[in-house]
Amino acid sequence: MSDSTAPFHTFAPIRTDLAGPLADALEAANGGDGSEDKTTADDGVLIALWEEDEEMRQTLLDEGCDLSGGRASCKHSDSMLLLVAISTTDLRGNRLRPFDDGRTRDRLGRFPWGDANPLTYFRAYASNPDKKTGGESNDSTTDCLGLVEALDTRLSEENRGHDRFSAGGYGTIYGWLDHEEVRILERLLAKGAYKVSADEPLDGGVADVARNLTMVLRAAQKDGAGIIHFSH
Known part of the structure; x- marks a missing residue:
């Protein structure tokens, strides 16, 4: 896929308390998994919200x-x-924009590998540094890869049972993190709480994703926000 046709990946600050409840309410209003059977559709939760x-x-x-x-x-x-x-x-009522220092947004936007998704690359060539569990962790405070996966797949068709979030006309939404998850992942990435695969194809690629994602997460944390990952 060429750079001109690859989707541009954006990591934007969001309200930390609304993504999950609203996603669930929209699913309930559509009958859950997006099947043709609308007999189970219920607008009640959405209207209440x-x-x-x-x-x-x-x-x-x-x-x-x-x-x-x-x-x-x-x-x-x-x-x-x-x-x-x-x-x-923000506190003045101005809409928060995705973090952009002139470099970070572009580095994460179209990663020079595979599907241009920086999180796909990170998940493929990084793991949790826990030898006892083979790189897996059930502890959310140490599960770096689990949080990256949530940011990349929490709204995917595989996880939700439908593609209404991942195949919209505006773009594809992958996943989100709330403010506490943002805080934890920022800390884990900043201290290098991940292990890089020996067969990583891009020298320093995992570290580059971690470095730039840390800056985005740090900005969201400072604003008291969660973060969402989408492409368009």
């Missing part, structure tokens, strides 16, 4: 999306609706 969350409600109304009557009343795809709704602001 709409009524309870003033910030989300105003954000979506500003985009012409009114969910007071249920999911069918908003024409946006699930992926677009989710991305818009969970965007967050």
Whole structure:
């Protein structure tokens, strides 16, 4: 895949409390796994979230999306609706933008390997440095690879049972981390709590992904935000 056609991967700050509940509510409103059988569809959770969350409600109304009557009343795809709704602001009310120091965004945006996804590369050639468990960990405070995987696959078709988040017209959403997960992963990456495979094809590639992702996570942590991974 050439650089001109590869999707651009973005890591954007989000509200830390909304991604999971809204994703679940959208799924419930569509009957769960996206099957043709809509008899199990239930707008109740989505409407309740709409009524309870003033910030989300105003954000979506500003985009012409009114969910007071249920999911069918908003024409946006699930992926677009989710991305818009969970965007967050600073203390002055300005919409937070993805971290960009002139280099980091581009380095993560189109990684020069495979599908251009930096997390695909990291997951392929890094592991947790725990010899007792073969590089796997059930402890969320030490599971560097588990958190990277969540950021890369939490909203995937494989994990959710449908592709409404991963195949929207706007782009593909891969996964998210809440603020606490952002804090933990930033700490693990910063201290090098991962092991690089001896057959890594790009010299320093894993370290480069870790370095740039750490900067993005640090910015989100400072803003009290979670983070979402999408491409377009």
